[in-house]
Amino acid sequence: xxxRREVLLDAAVRVLGGRGMRALTxxxxxxxxxxxVGSTANYFPNRESLLGAxxxxxxxxxxxxxxxxxxxxxxxxxxxxARVLGAAARDAAGVHRELTLARYAILVEAxxxxxxxxxxxxxxxxxxxxxxxxxxxxxxxxxxxxxxxANYLTGLILHQLAVPDPAFDPTAMIAGFLESLVAAVGTxxxxxxxxxx
Numbered sequence: 001x002x003x004r005r006e007v008l009l010d011a012a013v014r015v016l017g018g019r020g021m022r023a024l025t026x027x028x029x030x031x032x033x034x035x036x037v038g039s040t041a042n043y044f045p046n047r048e049s050l051l052g053a054x055x056x057x058x059x060x061x062x063x064x065x066x067x068x069x070x071x072x073x074x075x076x077x078x079x080x081x082a083r084v085l086g087a088a089a090r091d092a093a094g095v096h097r098e099l100t101l102a103r104y105a106i107l108v109e110a111x112x113x114x115x116x117x118x119x120x121x122x123x124x125x126x127x128x129x130x131x132x133x134x135x136x137x138x139x140x141x142x143x144x145x146x147x148x149x150a151n152y153l154t155g156l157i158l159h160q161l162a163v164p165d166p167a168f169d170p171t172a173m174i175a176g177f178l179e180s181l182v183a184a185v186g187t188x189x190x191x192x193x194x195x196x197x
């Protein structure tokens with residue numbers, strides 16, 4: 001059973017993901033959680049503390065979703081990784097839609113809130129470790145690829161959230177993108193080897 005703090009934060013995520021940043025108030029969270037007025041303020045006395053806790057809660061829930069996937073797969077080719085990431089993208093825009101919308105609302109807030117920006121960066125680095133391992137397994141050793149792939153996925157999911165396509169399945173596009181990254185690594189390594197002979 002979730003504790004009261006988690007109940008309030010999950011309600012806050014639903015408010016944020018379902019109605020947007022302007023709708024996020026202590027009273028709205030109280031109502032969403034079906035608790036007495038003032039309950040949210042008892043745990044999070046101001047908006048900044050509430051937003052900071054929401055960042056942590058979103059990160060924890062997304063990490064749990066991601067780790068559930070990571071326990072069952074170990075992709076070694078671009079096609080295998082594309083299937084994993086394609087499924088994750090469909091879930092992010094589907095069953096986890098509210099959670100994803102809440103994260104994107106927080107990302108926008110981070111653009112002009114330094115404290116939130118720091119929290120987002122700290123939490124993001126934890127999930128990045130999984131991506132880095134998977135990219136190495138498919139043959140990419142360029143640290144910059146991590147951000148390229150993450151930003152590509154973010155764009156695909158954001159577009160699906162904004163302009164929903166019932167047939168959304170980005171697997172083929174992700175596969176093509178990953179294959180081009182790995183091919184570029186192979187080409188660069190061949191050229192480097194040729195120059196040292």
